[in-house]
Amino acid sequence: MKTIVFTPIGSLISNDKDKADLPRQPIFSNSKAVIRLNKGCNFEEGLKDLEGFERLWVIFHFDKNSSWKPLVDPPINCDGKKKGVFSTRSPYRPNGIGISVVNILKIDGLDIHIEKSDMIDGTPILDIKPYIPRSDSFPQSRFGWVESAESNKFTIKFTGDVESKIAFLEKRGIFLKNRIFTQLEYDPFNSKKKRVERSGSQYILKIGTWRVCFGNIEKEIFISDIGSGYTKSEICDDSDKYGDKDIHKDFLDSFLISN
């Protein structure tokens, strides 16, 4: 079949540098980002009248992925049976095209400032279109296997001083909240899909060099603590592979954890 060649109209600028930084559910995304369109193409004029719209479709290229498989095991999948790739929004697809609805904050020249982004920094943008409820919004649509998977969703609750620990780290550029939701809302104890392990009556989820301690009562997940993944001796030695030991030391000093 004939191939089709597109040239990106611009790219995304975002603090989300890694796929794991992205929210699964855009509703929890507080990510702001900028779609920067290319210069010299008259795109300034093309953006006229867009600011009156609340939401924008962004059509982009999953440029970090090149392979795909006909059957996939999506993160929210809980029944252990793989799903056909076309029945999922998996980023690994025959043609790696993503579509996301984002909120328009403001437009400044060739920069579209957006909120609720679920794309990573550097993503090539192929097209943008206004969100028009009449043609795009069908709130009552049946949504197949996702509907039953969502009934297996866990509610996440933060206990003790966890929220202040998260806030402490956010100020230092470490964003754990999205990842906690992403990892634990569905299938939270599945050690094949995520870095989770049992520890007594609790569980530990590893996020980079950080450790999230949680337990559950039925469909509620209680995040009981955030800790450092470094041991006492590791934290003091001279190596610093992930360049984050200073933050860990600050954190441990501030929260007096005997780790």
Added chain:
Amino acid sequence: MKTIVFTPIGSLISNDKDKADLPRQPIFSNSKAVIRLNKGCNFEEGLKDLEGFERLWVIFHFDKNSSWKPLVDPPINCDGKKKGVFSTRSPYRPNGIGISVVNILKIDGLDIHIEKSDMIDGTPILDIKPYIPRSDSFPQSRFGWVESAESNKFTIKFTGDVESKIAFLEKRGIFLKNRIFTQLEYDPFNSKKKRVERSGSQYILKIGTWRVCFGNIEKEIFISDIGSGYTKSEICDDSDKYGDKDIHKDFLDSFLISN
């Protein structure tokens, strides 16, 4: 900027052969079509679990268009001021990518039978994704200039025996209804945008070799008659450039129009 090459995963099979056959508003589309995926790619497995979804995003290539302009005058535009292309769903775009929501009727091997199609026959399909209300449906979104344009919408009403004339022609493969809506719901008297002309106190809209007679009271359009565009002498001569004179003769015989 680096180009991106896609190979279509399949193409559309439809009775809508011409852009003018397409509905502007999918809500009036009764068009059924088939998305036929390519053989030999394991797409059969990729379609697993899709049938449980009510609606499907189809991401396709506007392969009949190659040019674009930064400012466009969309059909529903009524204020005479051109709009930025990115604030429209115009098919003439820097990257000719379309997104449409269609209804899934059934899946049969590599064929996805759909309804509410607004694509033409042969359209290359780039990707398909399930419609998931949580991520796709925002019924309350503001929609900029389209919102005010829609307040200038005309209501179309059929009077006399117009509906039976339309039905007569539909049985013979002539579909006027979508085109009447497309042409007359917005800016119906604009002869620069459409083949419309005044005729006494009425107006005539030309659709191929057919003539639609209409008038209006405020924001209501009354379709008062459907007629043949051939004169009496034309209908009888031997030429038949559009291959439709037999249908016109049948029509004239059936409805006893002295044209």
